[in-house]
Structure formats: structure tokens, C-alpha cells
Amino acid sequence: MRDTGNGTGSRDAILRIRGLEKRFGAVQALSGVDFEVRPGEVTALVGDNGAGKSVLTKTIAGIHEADGGEIEWDGEVVRVRSPRDSAELGIEVVYQDLALCDNLDVVQNMFLGREILTNGMLDEDAMERAAAETLQGLRVTTLRSIRAPVSALSGGQRQSIAVAKAVMWNSKLVILDEPTAALGVAQTGQVLQLVRRLADQGLAVVMISHNLNDVFAVSDNIAILRLGEMVSQGPIEDYDTQRVVELMTTGKSDHVVEPGAMRAAASIAAENAKEVAAQREASGESGPAAVVANGNDESFAAYMSRTWSKIKAGESGVLPVVLGFVLISLIFQLQNPKFLSPGNIVNLLVQGSVFMMIGMGQVFVLLLGEIDLSLGFVAGIGATVATLLVAPGTDWPWWAAVAAGLGVTAVLGIFQGTLITRLKLPSFVVTLAGLLGFNGLMIQLLGAGGTIPIANETINNFANGTLSVPMGWAMTGIVVAIYALMTFRKDAKRRAHGLVAPPVGLTLMKIGAAVLAGVVLVVISNMNRGVARFPLSGMPWVIPIVFAVLLAWSFLLGKLKFGRYVLAIGGNAEAARRAGINLRLIRTAAFTLAATTAGLGGILYASRLRSISTSFDGGTIVLYVVATAVIGGTSLFGGRGHPLHAILGGVVIAAIVNGMALLGLPAAVQLMATAAVLLASITVDVVVRRRGETAR
Missing domain, CATH: 1.10.3470 (ABC transporter involved in vitamin B12 uptake, BtuC)
Known part of the structure; x- marks a missing residue:
């Protein structure tokens, strides 16, 4: 077994933990844990339920602050007190609960906390392109749209998004907590290939898993926790299933490992998973076009079909309240x-x-x-x-x-x-x-x-004043013109960046609806609604005041990080x-x-x-x-x-x-x-x- 206490091995450890302690009241979750991870290697962290794997992971990630011991990162002792601290060091974690916001879409989740900004505003197109490239590189090909909310994804798709979110930042250490849980054979093979690829690119990888076949398929080292103590750590070649299980359950093992036997069996399983994935893609069941945009306009029929699917799924937006207002108006009229x-x-x-x-x-x-x-x-x-x-x-x-x-x-x-x-x-x-x-x-x-x-x-x-007739027309015209210009510019920018844009006909319909609404509002406002002796016409001041606040708060929630974070917290x-x-x-x-x-x-x-x-x-x-x-x-x-x-x-x-x-x-x-x-x-x-x- 490799002696992890002196840092021997092919490379120096990027993460070295000594005597780590963590308590929750009277419960001692971690007791003097020693642990180290090297770049270019996959280190499997295993243990029975309650062994302390999640606590150790969250302490490294800054979710919990250690009560004792020492964390050394890249040769220097550090204090990790928050997730931001760990992220700044280059540590990314894919948690077992995935830590995704169901109400945000795939792109928004992948960039949460690290949004790309242009002139202080969210650059949605840049984030969408980067997300699409990452997912394509990882061969995540089962998504219909990367703008779909995470709530609409299956368990396997959600897991893939969480892995991609951690990988895309090119960190120095990636920790994967049960990365193949809830995945099918093909997706498991893809994730294991990804784990191995990360290590081959020089990253340090920690993989927590109960599936020992996955552990032996891709790991270079294994670390075994039992009741908050590290009972063994060393090269994967020094272990097999029997020895790992004995160490997990009793803390000791006299079992003699047959050299290379477990690695060979696991490699065969990994190759089988890889072959299933390749056959599935070759059969056309899924393809990268489902994720990566092609720069063409979406057809009107495809747009309407997608919209109708959203409505059937309950994502009807403001349609119910609009229809309700129309119904109420007809009844009262x-x-x-x-x-x-x-x-x-x-x-x-x-x-x-x-x-x-x-x-x-x-x-x-x-x-x-x-x-x-x-x-x-x-x-x-x-x-x-x-x-x-x-x-x-x-x-x-x-x-x-x-x-x-x-x-x-x-x-x-x-x-x-x-x-x-x-x-x-x-x-x-x-x-x-x-x-x-x-x-x-x-x-x-x-x-x-x-x-x-x-x-x-x-x-x-x-609330009582009114705009002059020319002022009402001028203000409405300016607002509609700005809306039309911004809409066309947004669509043109998406096409230029190779992203799918709405059909031109739909864009024209939206602008036409805005023009019609503005004209109707101004015409109605300019009609005399007073009496003969006291005529009254013109748009009330309160309408542009309310509209201005609507624009400001819509911009705040839709274009700035603050709004994204409010939605994420909710x-x-x-x-x-x-x-x-x-x-x-x-x-x-x-x-x-x-x-x-x-x-x-x-x-x-x-x-x-x-x-x-x-x-x-x-x-x-x-x-x-x-x-x-x-x-x-x-x-x-x-x-x-x-x-x-x-x-x-x-x-x-x-x-x-x-x-x-x-x-x-x-x-x-x-x-x-x-x-x-x-x-x-x-x-x-x-x-x-x-x-x-x-x-x-």
C-alpha cells in the first residue's frame, strides 16, 4: 500500500489533509482524518452510510468549516470557510443532491454564481454558447433544449447537467458525489469516460461511490472511511471487492489481493458500457444537434408545437390571467x-x-x-x-x-x-x-x-394629471420603437453567434401586437372622458409611472445578477x-x-x-x-x-x-x-x- 503520510507517489498531492476533525454537537463526524489527492489521478472515496464521506466532502468544499486539523492546498496551509473560498482555490463539487435550481434552465444553472457579464448585464448568448460546447464535448445528447427548465429533465439528465456544471470551469480538483447514481448503462459509461478523461487532462478527481465496479473501472487510488476515521488509503491495485468491503464494515482486513484481477473485471464492464453508448448514438436515438444550436431560425410550426407542449405541462405563463380578464370583461360588458x-x-x-x-x-x-x-x-x-x-x-x-x-x-x-x-x-x-x-x-x-x-x-x-395628446403619442412611439429595435437586435445577435432565433414571422407578430396595444391605449386615453363643462382627455401620468417601474424591475430581474440570484434562492x-x-x-x-x-x-x-x-x-x-x-x-x-x-x-x-x-x-x-x-x-x-x- 502506498504510504499517504509522506506524499510518495508519481506526483505531489494538490490536496493534503491532516488530522481533520468535525463535530455536530455531541456527534463526532470526522476523527483525525488524513487524506490526500494528486493531480492526474482519480481517487475513490468509499465507505458505508454514515461513514463521513459527505461531511468530508462538504468540509473540503467550504459548506462546513473544520473544527480541527489542517488542510494543505498546493503546498500551502489554507482555511476553507465558504464555497467561494473553495471555488477560488479551484475546487468544484457535484453533490449527491445535485444542488440544481429547478426553476432555472440548464444554462442558468451551469453558470449560477459565475455569470458572464457584458457592460454589467447578463450575457445570455455567451453563456448559452459555452454551455452548449461543454455539453457537446461531454456527449450529453439527450436534451431537447438547453433552455429547458431543470424541473422538466429526467434524473439522468439532471445528473449530467450537474457534472457538466463542475467540469466546465476547468478546475484543479473535481469532487463527484455518487456521479453515476440514477443513470442508465449508457450514461454511466459516458460519465466514467468523463471521469477518466478529466484525470488524463491533469485534473485531480475524487469520486464518491457505492458502486465498486465503477470505482475499480476508473480509479487510481482508493480511500476508505469507517465511522469518521480513515482506515485505509492506497493504490487501487492493492484492493479488491472483498478487501474493500471488509475494511468498510470492520476497519481491518487480512485478505490477500490477487494482482490485477479486480481491475481487469472492471475494465470489461466499462468497455461494455462504452459499447452500449456508442451503439445508441449510432442508431440515432440521440445526437448533439439536440443541444447545440445551428444558427437557423426555428420554424413557426416547431415554435408553436413547443409552446403547446409547455402549456400542456402547465407552463402557460400569463395566458390564464389574460383569458380570465377577457372573460370577466365580456361578462361585465x-x-x-x-x-x-x-x-x-x-x-x-x-x-x-x-x-x-x-x-x-x-x-x-x-x-x-x-x-x-x-x-x-x-x-x-x-x-x-x-x-x-x-x-x-x-x-x-x-x-x-x-x-x-x-x-x-x-x-x-x-x-x-x-x-x-x-x-x-x-x-x-x-x-x-x-x-x-x-x-x-x-x-x-x-x-x-x-x-x-x-x-x-x-x-x-x-394620479390626477394627464399628458398632452402629442406627448402621449410621442412617449408611446418611442417605447414601441425601442422595443422593436431591441427585439430585432437580439434575434440578429443570436443568429450571428450560431444560436437558434425565433421565427421572423413570430417576431413581427410580437412587435405588431405591441404597436396595436400602444395605439389602442393612446386612442382611448385621448378620448374625452369628462363631462360637457369639464372635458378630460389625455393619458394619465400614473400609466407611464407604473410602466417605468415595470421596465426597471423587469430589467433588474432579467438582465442583472441580482434578479438571477433572487430566482435561484426561491x-x-x-x-x-x-x-x-x-x-x-x-x-x-x-x-x-x-x-x-x-x-x-x-x-x-x-x-x-x-x-x-x-x-x-x-x-x-x-x-x-x-x-x-x-x-x-x-x-x-x-x-x-x-x-x-x-x-x-x-x-x-x-x-x-x-x-x-x-x-x-x-x-x-x-x-x-x-x-x-x-x-x-x-x-x-x-x-x-x-x-x-x-x-x-
Whole structure:
């Protein structure tokens, strides 16, 4: 047996561990473990369940910090206290639970924590190309699309993605925890070839496996753990199955190994797996074209087929809420012809703007799988601060007063986010306390029974002012033109980089729909919705204000790392942590953005009434806000949602309230109808989630 204590062998060890200790309370998980790994070699780490393999792996990876002993990396003693520390050294781990975020697609998972940026924004095309090249090199040929969410993949495909994610960074040490688990014969052969190829390229590889055939097929060395102690380590030629099993179960073995017998048997098994994989590929069952894009436009028929498959699988996006709004509109229009009149439609949008705005803030929290019950009164405090600062005697400029109001709400968000992330308090409890406390703070600021008018015309115009007819057309035209330009540039860039682009006809349809929506909105807004003595026309200021926030938050979630990390935490917080993401920072920032957005919503509310008072019902508002986001399509379970959902949900709720008011129905019926729509939306959310789980 090779003496691992003095580092003898063909090369110096890149990782050398001496006397490693790890305890969890009274449980001694690792007891003075010695372990070393050399570049260019595959070291198998084996042991029975509970032997300490996973604990040793996670200590090397920085998930756990060692309680004692020494870790030497490339000749120098190091401290590994976080996954980022291990990644910076060049250590990559494929965990047994794979640590993938089901709600993210293949590319997003492979680059999680190491996104490629261009001008500070996510470079999706560059990441897609790199991911496709890596998967093609590893002969992962069973994926229909690398833009498919991981939740839609089989167990074997998920395992392949996790291996590819670790390999693509060209690290110095790759640790594979049960890499062939849940894989078929052909995929097992491919993974074993990959493991061997990594070592042949000079990387150090640690493979944890219960399958001794796999161990003897590719390993150069073997290390055996038993009850947290390293009982043996040496060249694979010094072991066979009987000796390994005896060492795993008793900690000692007097068995004499017949030279080369186990290696020969394992090599035959590996060659058989390799032959199966080759026959499968030759038969055309799978091919690299399934993963690697060819630069051609996707046919319209193929696009529609893929879209229909998503809808059948439950991935219908905003389609249910759009169809629901159309149905609600038809019902109310049949009951009262005034429902779809220009004046009522504009009024409906203005009425729903507060719910839309605060709802967009709630989306950030829901994406984390959390909830913020305080946003209603956070909104009220933002409005109160801005109103007090423009009051006579204070006379702040409107922009400074608004900024101060938003600043105060941001501080409230930071405060609550810190309690939740630092003290690990449930968000439900913290924000419920916030609902009560901020209500009291608002009353304290206003004075009991107080109503304060807004002494600033600009702030009053946020919800009551209108744009001139030329300004409405100009703003809408600019927005649509920018959207069209960006869409064409994005498709052209994908084609230039050899990636599949949507069919041109579909792109033109999307742009045409945007143009039509913009024209309809401006035409309706410019119609006179006043009375003879007081004509009123023009697009309300609140529409571009809400739209601007929608664009900003959509950009934040879709184009920046922050948004990717929020989605990752909501999908699998542990996977995000292992990717080196600062969960505390991201979560606190999300609560801060939610509170700041709510502050702006509160200012819109006060602007519409031209005042703020202690009768402000933040408790009811926050319930409507949660309903707004969920009805629009944001999941209560985290990881799925978009600011647009709050807009759509706000329109639906406003339509229900507005339509029932036109019909003269009492408030009780309005509340029950909204509750029914909310329950229907949650049911859809649960069904979609279960479909994703059963599909695997």
C-alpha cells in the first residue's frame, strides 16, 4: 500500500489533509482524518452510510468549516470557510443532491454564481454558447433544449447537467458525489469516460461511490472511511471487492489481493458500457444537434408545437390571467355597456395602479418564497412622509419630499429584512409585527384622526394629471420603437453567434401586437372622458409611472445578477448558497426593494385622494396586493414570478371591483368574487407545481 503520510507517489498531492476533525454537537463526524489527492489521478472515496464521506466532502468544499486539523492546498496551509473560498482555490463539487435550481434552465444553472457579464448585464448568448460546447464535448445528447427548465429533465439528465456544471470551469480538483447514481448503462459509461478523461487532462478527481465496479473501472487510488476515521488509503491495485468491503464494515482486513484481477473485471464492464453508448448514438436515438444550436431560425410550426407542449405541462405563463380578464370583461360588458367605454377603461387602470405598484414590490418577496404583510402600511408611511415634507412651513421641493419618503420606506425594508436574514425569524411573523407597528407609527406621524392635504400640485398630478395628446403619442412611439429595435437586435445577435432565433414571422407578430396595444391605449386615453363643462382627455401620468417601474424591475430581474440570484434562492436556497451567493444580502435587498416600491405606491394612493389620513387601510391593501401578484401568475412557493404579473393581476382585481360597482353590487359580493379568483389562481399554481414534480 502506498504510504499517504509522506506524499510518495508519481506526483505531489494538490490536496493534503491532516488530522481533520468535525463535530455536530455531541456527534463526532470526522476523527483525525488524513487524506490526500494528486493531480492526474482519480481517487475513490468509499465507505458505508454514515461513514463521513459527505461531511468530508462538504468540509473540503467550504459548506462546513473544520473544527480541527489542517488542510494543505498546493503546498500551502489554507482555511476553507465558504464555497467561494473553495471555488477560488479551484475546487468544484457535484453533490449527491445535485444542488440544481429547478426553476432555472440548464444554462442558468451551469453558470449560477459565475455569470458572464457584458457592460454589467447578463450575457445570455455567451453563456448559452459555452454551455452548449461543454455539453457537446461531454456527449450529453439527450436534451431537447438547453433552455429547458431543470424541473422538466429526467434524473439522468439532471445528473449530467450537474457534472457538466463542475467540469466546465476547468478546475484543479473535481469532487463527484455518487456521479453515476440514477443513470442508465449508457450514461454511466459516458460519465466514467468523463471521469477518466478529466484525470488524463491533469485534473485531480475524487469520486464518491457505492458502486465498486465503477470505482475499480476508473480509479487510481482508493480511500476508505469507517465511522469518521480513515482506515485505509492506497493504490487501487492493492484492493479488491472483498478487501474493500471488509475494511468498510470492520476497519481491518487480512485478505490477500490477487494482482490485477479486480481491475481487469472492471475494465470489461466499462468497455461494455462504452459499447452500449456508442451503439445508441449510432442508431440515432440521440445526437448533439439536440443541444447545440445551428444558427437557423426555428420554424413557426416547431415554435408553436413547443409552446403547446409547455402549456400542456402547465407552463402557460400569463395566458390564464389574460383569458380570465377577457372573460370577466365580456361578462361585465354584457351586463353594462359602459364597462368597456374609454372613460371606464382609463379609470380602471388608474384605480388599479396602487395595487399594481405595491404588487410589483410584493413580487420580489414572493420570489424568495417569503411574504411581506407590512407593505400596506409601509406604503402609508411613505405617503405620510412625502405629504408632511411639502406641507406649508416645511415647503420641501416635490422631488426631495418623494425621495425622502422612499428613503424612509427603504430603511423599513432593511430593518425587516435584517431581522429575517440575520436572526432567521419567519417573515410572516416579522412583517405581521410590521403591519401593526407601522400602523401605529403612521398614526403617530399624522396625529389621531388627522387628515393632511397634499400641498403640492406636481405630486397631486401623479394620479390626477394627464399628458398632452402629442406627448402621449410621442412617449408611446418611442417605447414601441425601442422595443422593436431591441427585439430585432437580439434575434440578429443570436443568429450571428450560431444560436437558434425565433421565427421572423413570430417576431413581427410580437412587435405588431405591441404597436396595436400602444395605439389602442393612446386612442382611448385621448378620448374625452369628462363631462360637457369639464372635458378630460389625455393619458394619465400614473400609466407611464407604473410602466417605468415595470421596465426597471423587469430589467433588474432579467438582465442583472441580482434578479438571477433572487430566482435561484426561491428555487433552491441551498443550491444558491453552494454557488457562493450571499443569501443574506440578496434577501435583505429584496425586502428593501419591496418596501421602496410600496412607498411609491402609497404616494400614488395619496395623490389620487390629494391627501393622506389615519383612515388609510393598509391591512386591506396588503391583502389585495398579495392577491394581485398571485392572480397574475407569481408563485406563492417562490422561484417563479415577474413584475408584469402584478400589473395583470391589478387589472383583473380593478376590473372585478369596477364592474361590480357599475352593476351596483355590494362590497361584500366584490370581496367574495375577488376571493374566488384568488383561490382559483392558487389552485393553478399548486397544480403546475405538482405537474413539474410528477414529470420527473
